[in-house]
Amino acid sequence: KNEVEQSPQNLTAQEGEFITINCSYSVGISALHWLQQHPGGGIVSLFMLSSGKKKHGRLIATINIQEKHSSLHITASHPRDSAVYICAVRAWGGSEKLVFGKGTKLTVNP
């Protein structure tokens, strides 16, 4: 079993819909990252979370440390949000390694 599981693997939405992407992990963590990979391949950091909730524009990220779960929400989705969204965690214990999920491919149709 992967240490980081994302769901769904693929998601298709209509413009304007509210989107939720989930990330579950199996180890104690010191940080969780949400990343966006554009169709052209570039990767951009969206959020780094260690607790609670963060918001940037139409994007909201939440984390529940006790349940080992994080969600990324997109409000009023737009075709330009189409991308692969990747969750990554850093385990407690001073590990230098980030463990990445396989990503969720989001397609937003006009």
Add this chain to the structure above:
Amino acid sequence: NAGVTQTPKFQVLKTGQSMTLQCAQDMNHEYMSWYRQDPGMGLRLIHYSVGAGITDQGEVPNGYNVSRSTTEDFPLRLLSAAPSQTSVYFCASSYSRNQNEKLFFGSGTQLSVL
């Protein structure tokens, strides 16, 4: 600031050839790393560095070498390319070694080994 600059963007090699992927950052970041991305798998750590003169192996280090002679540069060397090294490679950096801060990625290198 240019951020993380990674070159080349595309490369085709023959089995046995060697090459160096370049990575440079101008943000005075302490931590730099190399990942490979393969279809159906998450990004996997190849090598990382927590400062000039300090490097260590990641999850999949075999067949790759790195060095960190300056804070800015972290090249990845393929010693004798193999088809199994066909992948997309990303360089990434963050301000501190604990990575509990924003990550910055290069634009990626698509490598094909024939």
